[in-house]
Amino acid sequence: MKLDFLQTYKDLGPQFYQEVSPTPVSRPEWIVRNEALAAELNLDLREFGSEESLAVFSGNRALKESSMIAMAYAGHQFGHFVPQLGDGRAILLGELRDGSGQLRDIQLKGAGRTAFSRQGDGRSALGPVIREYILSEWMNRLGVPSTRALAALRTGDSVIRESLLPGGIFVRVASSHIRIGTFEYFRYRGEKENLKKLLDYCVWRHLPELQDSANLALDFLREVAARQAQLVATWMSLGFIHGVMNTDNTSISGETIDYGPCAFLDEFDASKVFSSIDRHARYAFGNQASIAQWNLSCLAEALSPLASTKAEEFREQVEEVLKDFELLFRREWLRLLRSKLGLIEEREKDEALIFSLFEWMQKKKPDFNNFFRSLSEIDSLERAEPEWDRDWLKSWQERRDSQAAGLEASKNLMKNSNPVYIPRNHLVERAIQEAVEEGTNLEFKRLLKLSEKPYDAQEEFADYRLPPKPEEVVQQTFCGT
Structure with a gap:
């Protein structure tokens, strides 16, 4: 070959x-x-x-x-x-x-x-x-x-x-297997020359537009931060929990890497933890953005010997990058949530509307994925689930229906932003158990087939949309390696 x-x-x-x-x-x-x-x-x-x-x-x-x-x-x-x-x-x-x-x-x-x-x-x-x-x-x-x-x-x-x-x-x-931890390795060893080699290589491979930068370490940090903000916002818009966001599991390229004890939310809970080794809920669903920011501070420290400015000035510049990360994450998360809610135009009161929704979700704990998908499929409030917050629904409907683009465009945006199916934890576990205990791969291959069109309802996979039965609920996930 x-x-x-x-x-x-x-x-x-x-x-x-x-x-x-x-x-x-x-x-x-x-x-x-x-x-x-x-x-x-x-x-x-x-x-x-x-x-x-x-x-x-x-x-x-x-x-x-x-x-x-x-x-x-x-x-x-x-x-x-x-x-x-x-x-x-x-x-x-x-x-x-x-x-x-x-x-x-x-x-x-x-x-x-x-x-x-x-x-x-x-x-x-x-x-x-x-x-x-x-x-x-x-x-x-x-x-x-x-x-x-x-x-x-x-x-x-x-x-x-x-x-x-x-x-x-x-x-x-x-795209590469270079991690924040790769930079930390050479920083700890005091190998400045190799640290510089690594930075130059990452820029050559991932960010060639930075090759003429006058402050390469800072600009590199800024670009990695932007990618992490977008990545984690996307995770959270889909209800994904990585589970073990160590710096050695954080890719410089901005890709999700190392799927160990990861999971998707069934019912919504910002404090949800699945990983059996995360005993203090460090990597809970709602903590993921702040952890990504903390990881970026570790990258900044590792890059500090390569700064083009004096130490104090570099620290101040890093603080600005970390503050900007918060803004970038929030902006991207709100953009994704607007799409999930069919809000094509950005308006000042959208943030309050979205946060009031999550306050209700934290109290009532609806199925995260099905709530948003069902919202895209209802034609009127009369078809909404009886336990849904009627006051919020009315505010959302008025906001959505007032857009110049029209209702059909809003519904299409929602259906393209809210998958019908996700790889639910109990379905993944079923595929694993079948492969390990029975030596067959039917469920594994069915899940792969389903993944080809996650935004389209498929009659043969109707059951795969359903939340787990009580006896199917996955309470913990494991690295298992």
Whole structure:
């Protein structure tokens, strides 16, 4: 199989990675291949499903052993700094150029131990592979910047977790795997030259418009902050909870990365936490914007040796960037909520209307996704659910119907902003359990099919719109890796 991998990240030098070879598996087997994404990456689709391809993406055949690397990085985990983390179970095969000429990383997750594995086995249980494939592809279809899923495989081997579980490998595609924690790694080590190399590389790869900047570190921080503001606002407009927003799980490119204990809200609750390891609710749904801002302050500190101004002036400039993040996030979140409510024109009182809605939602806890989708489908207040706030509905209807664009344009905006379906937690768990316990992939593939048109009602998937039954409610999610 011809794979012309580039190695631009490896060219930065050995301080940025450790060379590694995947650990072979006994009986690799495709679960699913993403042929549409493969085509974007200019892969030969005839070869993509071949035995040779299976050997490469399972780690059983190395194209160039020395070219495979595990990336070094540090990170703040739940607010506590860990100076060395790195890819403990992920191996970067290299980069490919997609159809638009952009570099995309190709990475194997669960392909064996690396120099950063610590006490881990470098493997992945099958469940997290299924979860990340489903969630990353759904997020992409919902319009959220995200890493992508190229393939999922069974290894034929078992991994030891709380019990013996089938193993899997996830083939991930990303704009890059550079994290805030990558900058923290070199800052902690006092390696200013490598910090500068990393910054220049990120600008070359992600933000070439900044190459002539007179204050590169600050302008880079500002652009990363803008991407994070947009990303987190989009998460929250869809009811998504990342669950583990450590700085090593925050991508410089502005993509959602590392789908561990993530989840979607069923009933609305701003304080909702699903992650079993988030014991103090640090990463609760309503905290996500403030955590992103905190993570950006960590990036600012890591970039400080590269500032073009004196230390005090740089600190003041950083404070402005962090304040601007709040404004950018709020502006983007309000824009998205206006769309969900069919408000085409921006008006001064919209913010009060939206916040009064969320006050009611926090008290009554309606199903988040179904509330907004149902709102787009009612023709009159008489068809609204009896428990909905009638005073708010009247105010909203008067505001919506007063627009020059007309009611039909408003309804179309709402239907294009509120999905009929989301990858509900109990549906994802059902797909995982079926794959792990029964060895079948029917539910997994049904969820992938449904993801192709999440904004269109589909009769065969009518039940997938429903909230979970009491016995189906997912109370906690787990990394499971």
